[in-house]
Amino acid sequence: MTAAIHPRLQPHFDTVIARNPGEAEFHQAVFEVMQSLSPIIGKFPAFAQWSIIKRLCEPERQIIFRVPWVADNGEIQINRGFRVEFNSALGPFKGGLRFHPSVNLSIIKFLGFEQVFKNALTGMPIGGGKGGSDFDPKGRSDGEVMRFCQSFMTELYRHLGEYTDVPAGDIGVGGRELGYLFGQYKRITNRYESGVLTGKGLSWGGSKVRTEATGYGTVFFAQQMLATRGESFEGKKVLVSGSGNVAIYAVEKVHQLGGTVIGCSDSNGYIVDEAGLDLDLLKDLKEVRRARLSEYAEARPGARHIADGSLWDVPCQIALPCATHNELPLDAAKSLLDNGVQLVAEGANMPCTPEAIDLFREASVLYAPGKASNAGGVATSALEMQQNASRDAWSFEDTEARLEQIMSDIHTRCVETAAEFGAPGDYVTGANLAGYIKVADAMVALGVI
Known part of the structure; x- marks a missing residue:
C-alpha cells in the first residue's frame, strides 16, 4: 500500500x-x-x-453460525454462516448475502464496511451490513440448495426484520436462493414480511430493475464521469470483467448507450469479440445453462476464448471490473494505461488493488470506487423496500428513471465533496468523505451507542 x-x-x-x-x-x-x-x-x-473512527470500524454485531444440511447422497454437510451488522446510524442494516467457498469473516467485514459508506451515498435511509457462507451452490442440485438455504435461514431469521436488517443477494445468491430463503423465513415467522429481503422475484414482492440495477447503475455513473470531459460511450471499446449478473447488465446498458463491449471473463478465462458481445448468447450461457464462456467462442464466429492471461491486456478505452475483489492488480493497471484506457469504474466491490488505484489517480484516468459507482444495486433494493412498505409496484421505466437519478445525485455528491476539500475531480476523495461525513454526523447525533 x-x-x-x-x-x-x-x-x-x-x-x-x-x-x-x-x-x-x-x-x-x-x-x-x-x-x-x-x-x-x-x-x-x-x-x-478516535471515538468515531473506532466505532465505525467495529461492527455493531457479528454473527457466526453452523449450517448443517444433507446432500442428495445422504451425507451430512457443514458450512459456516456469517452476518456482520456493521452500522445502523442511517437506517436498518442493508447488504447482500454471498455464497462462495472464499467467504470468511475478513471478506464479510470488508464488504460490510464498504456497504456503510455506499449506502450513505445513495441518500436512502439504510445502514450497512453483509453476510453469507462458504457454501458453493455451483454443481449442487436444486434440492441441495434448498436444504442449505433453509438451514441457513433457520439460524439467521432471528436477526432480521424490515426495521432491523434486510439482506439481498450477492455472488452465488440469485433468485433461486432468495426464494428458498424467503420461504423459510415466512414459514418460521408466520408472516409475509416482504420487506425483509430484497432482490425477490417479481411475482412475490420484487422490484423491476433490481436484477439490472448494479450493472446499469455502474454504467450510468460512468456516463456522468465521461460527461465531465465532454465524452460519452458512443464509439468506445469497453471491457467488462465477470459474466454474472452485474457484468451482463453492464454490457446491456453500454450497448444501449452506443458503446461496444468487446470482452468479458469467468473463472476459466476470458473471451474477446471485437464485433461486440452477443448479449442474447451470453445471457443464455450464464443465466439459463450456467455454462462456461469457452462455449461462447464455440458458438460465435470471430470470437476467441483465452484460458490464460488477463482480460485487462486487451486494448480498450473503458474498463468496468465487475467480477470480484482485488481482480485488477498493479500490472493489469499498467497494461490498461499502456493501451490507452480513459476511464475505470468499479462494478464489483474493491476490485482494484490500492497500488492500481494509485496508478490510475496519478495518470489522471477517470476512476470511480465501487462504493460510488456500484451503489445502484442497493439503491434499487431500497426502492424495493419502499414498494413493499406501500404495497405498490412501479413500472420498469419509472424505476429505471429513479435509479438513473440516484446515480446522477451520487456523482454530483462526489464531485462537489471532492472540490470542497481541495481535490477536484478525485472520485475516491469525494466518495469516501461524502459517505464518511454523513454517517459520522448521524453517529454524533445519536450519542454513544
Whole structure:
C-alpha cells in the first residue's frame, strides 16, 4: 500500500490492525477510507476523533453460525454462516448475502464496511451490513440448495426484520436462493414480511430493475464521469470483467448507450469479440445453462476464448471490473494505461488493488470506487423496500428513471465533496468523505451507542 495515512490517524489504523489480526481484506477496506480522511481533521475535527473512527470500524454485531444440511447422497454437510451488522446510524442494516467457498469473516467485514459508506451515498435511509457462507451452490442440485438455504435461514431469521436488517443477494445468491430463503423465513415467522429481503422475484414482492440495477447503475455513473470531459460511450471499446449478473447488465446498458463491449471473463478465462458481445448468447450461457464462456467462442464466429492471461491486456478505452475483489492488480493497471484506457469504474466491490488505484489517480484516468459507482444495486433494493412498505409496484421505466437519478445525485455528491476539500475531480476523495461525513454526523447525533 503506497499512499500514507495522516500521522494523526495512523495510530488509529494500527489499532484496527491489532484488533482484527489476519483480516487482510478488512484492513484494505479500512485503509482506503482512512487514506481520504486527512482533509476533515481541520474542517470537522469532531469527525476525525478516535471515538468515531473506532466505532465505525467495529461492527455493531457479528454473527457466526453452523449450517448443517444433507446432500442428495445422504451425507451430512457443514458450512459456516456469517452476518456482520456493521452500522445502523442511517437506517436498518442493508447488504447482500454471498455464497462462495472464499467467504470468511475478513471478506464479510470488508464488504460490510464498504456497504456503510455506499449506502450513505445513495441518500436512502439504510445502514450497512453483509453476510453469507462458504457454501458453493455451483454443481449442487436444486434440492441441495434448498436444504442449505433453509438451514441457513433457520439460524439467521432471528436477526432480521424490515426495521432491523434486510439482506439481498450477492455472488452465488440469485433468485433461486432468495426464494428458498424467503420461504423459510415466512414459514418460521408466520408472516409475509416482504420487506425483509430484497432482490425477490417479481411475482412475490420484487422490484423491476433490481436484477439490472448494479450493472446499469455502474454504467450510468460512468456516463456522468465521461460527461465531465465532454465524452460519452458512443464509439468506445469497453471491457467488462465477470459474466454474472452485474457484468451482463453492464454490457446491456453500454450497448444501449452506443458503446461496444468487446470482452468479458469467468473463472476459466476470458473471451474477446471485437464485433461486440452477443448479449442474447451470453445471457443464455450464464443465466439459463450456467455454462462456461469457452462455449461462447464455440458458438460465435470471430470470437476467441483465452484460458490464460488477463482480460485487462486487451486494448480498450473503458474498463468496468465487475467480477470480484482485488481482480485488477498493479500490472493489469499498467497494461490498461499502456493501451490507452480513459476511464475505470468499479462494478464489483474493491476490485482494484490500492497500488492500481494509485496508478490510475496519478495518470489522471477517470476512476470511480465501487462504493460510488456500484451503489445502484442497493439503491434499487431500497426502492424495493419502499414498494413493499406501500404495497405498490412501479413500472420498469419509472424505476429505471429513479435509479438513473440516484446515480446522477451520487456523482454530483462526489464531485462537489471532492472540490470542497481541495481535490477536484478525485472520485475516491469525494466518495469516501461524502459517505464518511454523513454517517459520522448521524453517529454524533445519536450519542454513544
